[in-house]
Amino acid sequence: MKMRKLIIVFALMASVSNLLMAQKIKGSDTCLPLSQKEAESYQKTNPSANVTVTGGGSGVGISALIEGTTDIAQSSRKIKFDERQKMQESGKSVKEVIVAYDALAVIVNPANTVEKLTREQLESVFTGKITNWKELGGADERIIPYARESSSGTFEFFKEIVLNNRNYMAGIMSMPATGAIVQSISQTKGAIGYVGLAYINNNIKAVKVSYDQGKNYVEPSVANAKNETYPIVRPLIYYYEAKSETTVKPFLDYVLSTTGQKIVEEIGFITLN
Numbered sequence: 001m002k003m004r005k006l007i008i009v010f011a012l013m014a015s016v017s018n019l020l021m022a023q024k025i026k027g028s029d030t031c032l033p034l035s036q037k038e039a040e041s042y043q044k045t046n047p048s049a050n051v052t053v054t055g056g057g058s059g060v061g062i063s064a065l066i067e068g069t070t071d072i073a074q075s076s077r078k079i080k081f082d083e084r085q086k087m088q089e090s091g092k093s094v095k096e097v098i099v100a101y102d103a104l105a106v107i108v109n110p111a112n113t114v115e116k117l118t119r120e121q122l123e124s125v126f127t128g129k130i131t132n133w134k135e136l137g138g139a140d141e142r143i144i145p146y147a148r149e150s151s152s153g154t155f156e157f158f159k160e161i162v163l164n165n166r167n168y169m170a171g172i173m174s175m176p177a178t179g180a181i182v183q184s185i186s187q188t189k190g191a192i193g194y195v196g197l198a199y200i201n202n203n204i205k206a207v208k209v210s211y212d213q214g215k216n217y218v219e220p221s222v223a224n225a226k227n228e229t230y231p232i233v234r235p236l237i238y239y240y241e242a243k244s245e246t247t248v249k250p251f252l253d254y255v256l257s258t259t260g261q262k263i264v265e266e267i268g269f270i271t272l273n
Contacts, residue, residue, distance in 0.1 A: 022050040023251060024070045027061015028153050029178045030102060030196035031074035031236050034267045041263060042254045051251060055177060058153030065239055066090065071248055073239040076102065076196070077153030093242040099255050101270035103197045104158065104232040105206040105220035107182070109189045114138040116208040116217040119231075122162050125192060128169030133190060146173045146181045146193035154178070157234050158194050197222065198268035225270045236269065 025035050032055045039051035053074075061073035066086050079094065087094045106122060108114060114136050117125075124130040126145050134140045147168055148155040159165060175181045178195050185191040186203035197220060200206050208217035211231040224230035238255075240248045254260050261271045 023052070023072065023248060024064075025051065025053045025061075025072040025074055025238075026056060026064045026070040027074040028058045028076040028236070029055040029148075030076040030154055030198075031099075032178075033198055034100060034236065034264060034269060035074050037263050037267055038255050038260055039251075041259070042251055045254070046250070049251070057149065057151035058156075059151035062239060065094070065241065066092070068241075071240060071244055072251075075153050075237045075239060076234060077157050078237070079239055087241075094239055095242050095245065097238045097240075097252055097256070098235040098272065099238055099252075100236045100261075100264040100272065101225060102234055102236055103220045103222070103225040103230050103270065104154065104161075104194055104234065105197055105200055106192065106194050106209060106232075107185055107200070107204045107206050108192050109185055109187075110203070110205045111189050112138060112205065114207065116210065118210045118214050119162060120213065122209070123164060123166060126158075126163055126168055126172070127166050128172075141190045144173065144188055144191045145169065146175055146184055146191055148178065148181065148194075149174045149176055154194065154196065161232055161234075162194075196269070197225070200268070222265075222268070222270050233270070 025039070032053065035053045039053050043049050043051060058075040058077050061070060061075060062079055062083050064070035065073040066083065079096065084094060106117065114133060117136065121130065121136060125143055130136065131143055132140065133143055159168065175184065178199050181193040181195055182199055182201070182204055185193050206220050208219045209232065210217045218224050218230045220230055225233045238252065264271045
């Protein structure tokens with residue numbers, strides 16, 4: 001009987017230990033490839049760890065954190081005042097850690113001859129004032145803008161930094177994931193959209209951007225983000241509940257370590273140093 005009780009106790013202890021090692025990360029699609037790679041590498045170093053990573057958008061991740069259904073909310077934007085308030089109302093205190101930086105790239109189809117755009121032109125395109133590529137020095141072809149859905153941190157960051165907080169055009173093509181924007185633009189000659197630096201590939205073309213009304217155009221790259229010549233750069237953030245710090249800290253420390261920051265670089269984002 002005593003032996004049986006001991007077995008049950010040890011089984012319960014093992015179960016609790018596994019629960020402590022299990023972590024959920026949810027949110028930003030921009031952060032998704034980074035978190036997945038970090039989790040994969042971390043679990044190789046810590047075989048008892050179990051880290052699951054899912055996307056859905058920054059807003060989805062922060063909502064899950066508020067509801068207590070995720071341990072870490074990955075976000076490509078700052079937490080909003082009302083979201084922080086909801087956390088406080090439910091008796092939770094939120095903490096944030098910047099894990100990397102990202103240069104947001106404006107992308108077009110490779111067949112598009114347009115190579116560069118000013119911030120003002122981008123604002124006019126995404127608010128619906130400019131509707132044909134010939135107005136931008138391109139072919140006589142209709143512009144088809146793609147945006148992320150409103151729960152996305154990238155959607156909100158682009159609206160704030162590029163559109164000067166003006167509303168997107170009515171009926172803009174709204175995509176549920178960054179990968180869907182890449183695929184759509186690679187297949188549509190007149191398309192334009194925006195993605196995190198890590199999503200750029202040979203099937204799309206990143207354009208140079210000017211924030212000084214066309215005096216200087218800068219391409220999105222890690223080097224240009226680091227030397228601060230590329231203007232559309234943002235932090236990638238992990239949010240977590242303060243009382244969960246003991247649980248999440250080992251993984252956070254790994255992401256911030258030299259090994260973790262090498263992964264940031266490999267994925268195509270910008271390291272903290």
